[in-house]
Amino acid sequence: MALSRVFVANRGEIAVRVVHAAHALGMEAVQAYSEADADMLAVRLADASVCVGPPQAAKSYLNGEALIAAAKEAGCDAIHPGYGFLSENAAFADAVEAAGLVFVGPSGKTISRMGDKAAAREAAKEAGVPVVPGSEGLVADEEAALAAAETVGYPVMVKAAAGGGGRGIRIAADADELKRIAPQARAEAKAAFGDGSLYLERVITAPRHIEVQVLADGTNAIHCFERECSLQRRRQKVWEEAPAACLDQATRERICTAAADLARSVGYRGAGTVEFLYDEAAGEFYFIEMNTRIQVEHPVTEMVTGIDLVAWMLRIAGGESLSLSQDDVTLDGHAIEVRINAEDPAMQFMPSPGVVETVSVPPSDAVRFDTMLYDGYAIPPFYDSLLGKLIVHAATRDAAIDAMAEALEGLTIVGPKTTIPLHKALARDASVRSGKVHTQFLEPWLEASPLTAD
Amino acid sequence: MAEIRSPIPGTFYRRPSPDEAPYKEVGDTVAVGEVVGLVEVMKSFIEVKADTAGTITAFKVENEEPVTAGAVLAELDG
Numbered sequence: 001m002a003l004s005r006v007f008v009a010n011r012g013e014i015a016v017r018v019v020h021a022a023h024a025l026g027m028e029a030v031q032a033y034s035e036a037d038a039d040m041l042a043v044r045l046a047d048a049s050v051c052v053g054p055p056q057a058a059k060s061y062l063n064g065e066a067l068i069a070a071a072k073e074a075g076c077d078a079i080h081p082g083y084g085f086l087s088e089n090a091a092f093a094d095a096v097e098a099a100g101l102v103f104v105g106p107s108g109k110t111i112s113r114m115g116d117k118a119a120a121r122e123a124a125k126e127a128g129v130p131v132v133p134g135s136e137g138l139v140a141d142e143e144a145a146l147a148a149a150e151t152v153g154y155p156v157m158v159k160a161a162a163g164g165g166g167r168g169i170r171i172a173a174d175a176d177e178l179k180r181i182a183p184q185a186r187a188e189a190k191a192a193f194g195d196g197s198l199y200l201e202r203v204i205t206a207p208r209h210i211e212v213q214v215l216a217d218g219t220n221a222i223h224c225f226e227r228e229c230s231l232q233r234r235r236q237k238v239w240e241e242a243p244a245a246c247l248d249q250a251t252r253e254r255i256c257t258a259a260a261d262l263a264r265s266v267g268y269r270g271a272g273t274v275e276f277l278y279d280e281a282a283g284e285f286y287f288i289e290m291n292t293r294i295q296v297e298h299p300v301t302e303m304v305t306g307i308d309l310v311a312w313m314l315r316i317a318g319g320e321s322l323s324l325s326q327d328d329v330t331l332d333g334h335a336i337e338v339r340i341n342a343e344d345p346a347m348q349f350m351p352s353p354g355v356v357e358t359v360s361v362p363p364s365d366a367v368r369f370d371t372m373l374y375d376g377y378a379i380p381p382f383y384d385s386l387l388g389k390l391i392v393h394a395a396t397r398d399a400a401i402d403a404m405a406e407a408l409e410g411l412t413i414v415g416p417k418t419t420i421p422l423h424k425a426l427a428r429d430a431s432v433r434s435g436k437v438h439t440q441f442l443e444p445w446l447e448a449s450p451l452t453a454d
Numbered sequence: 455m456a457e458i459r460s461p462i463p464g465t466f467y468r469r470p471s472p473d474e475a476p477y478k479e480v481g482d483t484v485a486v487g488e489v490v491g492l493v494e495v496m497k498s499f500i501e502v503k504a505d506t507a508g509t510i511t512a513f514k515v516e517n518e519e520p521v522t523a524g525a526v527l528a529e530l531d532g
Contacts (some may be wrong), residue, residue: 351495351498353495380497381465
């Protein structure tokens with residue numbers, strides 16, 4: 001049964017996106033908001049809105065009970081979680097369904113399976129999807145480490161099993177170095193974590209971040225090609241493209257098919273993204289994780305495929321089967337998205353909340369600006385700094401970079417400091433133009449050429 | 455009497471992390487440049503430092519409460 005009234009349990013630009021998608025399908029949208037968000041654009045666009053709590057996200061957008069109660073009270077039949085907040089919270093998905101509402105996304109069971117690193121790795125292996133080569137389990141001693149490293153391949157990362165967040169990691173380029181560092185790593189792990197257990201993983205040098213968009217209805221799964229998001233700062237994506245220019249047709253086919261196979265084998269439902277590291281020199285890709293929700297950068301996929309991903313999420317959640325076949329999905333040209341954040345790139349990306357006096361975007365069919373801004377909007381300080389996403393679409397990658405440079409010149413946001421100057425500099429950069437980038441490119445680049453006030 | 459004000463709007467925290475003790479209690483002395491709390495703004499944590507030395511006589515904002523830019527967080531004697 002098609003949904004008729006969807007509750008939007010999120011804020012900012014993605015809430016605007018979901019409200020628009022619901023309206024395009026003839027559904028009503030009820031917008032959740034915190035006390036700090038009463039004036040946000042999605043509240044103005046929605047058919048109704050409900051205050052779900054105080055400004056702090058923990059008391060509003062992360063308060064599952066309040067959200068579900070508000071959705072029921074407002075007569076909604078489904079909850080769209082957006083991204084972030086409760087979008088990948090299996091207990092919330094289960095609670096929504098237990099309350100008799102539809103969760104717009106996969107089942108709680110799928111969310112917890114794909115959200116657990118080890119379980120997701122196992123699921124990928126079962127589906128025949130390559131994972132980063134590593135020792136299967138812990139290595140008992142130096143001899144076992146050397147034997148495992150022969151299979152895994154050098155350089156290897158020696159990781160403390162009890163470590164995390166980059167702590168307790170050492171890299172060995174060859175067997176001699178591994179012999180030397182393994183005992184040290186074990187002693188360090190024992191001292192730091194009280195547990196000297198180690199495991200090994202292949203080091204992928206200067207990998208590129210490639211991710212594949214999938215759509216599935218619980219039975220059928222297709223891919224909507226890939227995105228490249230290698231330009232990252234502090235693990236946050238900054239600039240995203242579709243398709244990935246570094247892939248040849250055969251590799252594209254392999255990586256996209258692998259993602260759809262994985263989605264199918266776990267009975268995936270809705271829109272999801274399968275993330276990979278891509279070793280360009282070796283032409284090999286490795287599964288890293290699956291995001292069981294819509295992603296910030298989904299518009300680049302929509303631009304090159306013409307598929308409305310958020311509308312499909314709502315249609316599938318309403319019980320519709322995926323009527324698109326893989327052959328229906330074709331690539332048209334190249335799209336780029338940049339994230340416009342309220343941060344000052346000339347001041348270590350210091351957040352810059354405040355009032356937006358004016359915002360204007362050049363009108364063009366090739367430019368899309370997904371945003372929650374309007375003239376006079378006061379950006380609250382309580383949430384992330386994403387103000388909007390500037391997206392361009394052109395026939396080729398070169399033309400898309402030109403279009404992005406032009407669109408950035410035309411985009412005006414008066415009030416807060418934004419990341420527009422960063423994107424202008426990237427659009428001018430020779431390495432970005434030639435596509436010679438990887439996930440460790442942007443931070444040294446920023447060190448080497450600090451941005452000055454625009 | 456001197457005041458310590460928030461440099462930026464956001465959420466005020468008196469502790470470096472939920473499991474740790476507060477940076478400062480009423481009656482503690484602070485030196486110039488010493489951290490008395492954090493303000494979380496757009497998921498970044500900005501340290502709030504004293505710009506004069508003295509003894510804290512009061513906190514004007516509770517832990518985890520929203521603050522505006524320029525809001526008085528604490529009062530100092532000295």
